[in-house]
Amino acid sequence: MVDKALGLAVHGALLKYGLDHDPHLQSRLIYMYAEMGFLGGIKKFFGEPLNELKLFFEMERKGLKVNEASMVSMLSACTHLSDLSTGQWAHRYIKSNGLKVNDLRLGSALVHMYAKCGDIGMAMAVLYFGGCTKRMCVHGVLQLED
Incomplete structure (x- = not known):
């Protein structure tokens, strides 16, 4: 503490x-x-972006089911705050809870977070090895160009 x-x-x-x-x-x-x-x-x-993080942690604390949409909001907040460490934690959370990275919005949010936080290597790894669909890969590459 x-x-x-x-x-x-x-x-x-x-x-x-x-x-x-x-x-x-x-x-x-x-x-x-x-x-x-x-x-x-x-x-x-x-x-404002911290509202998303606060909401996520409150949901988690109360034992509510966190889904792909919740994680998209959290990753967007991490991206806005340039908070790579929380974004990495979120990625581990996604994996350990069996959420679908190949979901267009979630996969794209993950790629965008890594790219905007400066970890292009992980952004590319999610694109190529994260189980992304062809559509998500195209969307992710466009996000990298932002």
């Missing part, structure tokens, strides 16, 4: 020195606030 006083001090220092807009540091702050149990306050600091 993260020490709340230390966590708030770190965030304060990032604000003071103008580093709070760095996507990698924002990602770490999200994790820190989640560890502190402060999910309600994350939106105040990071904006």
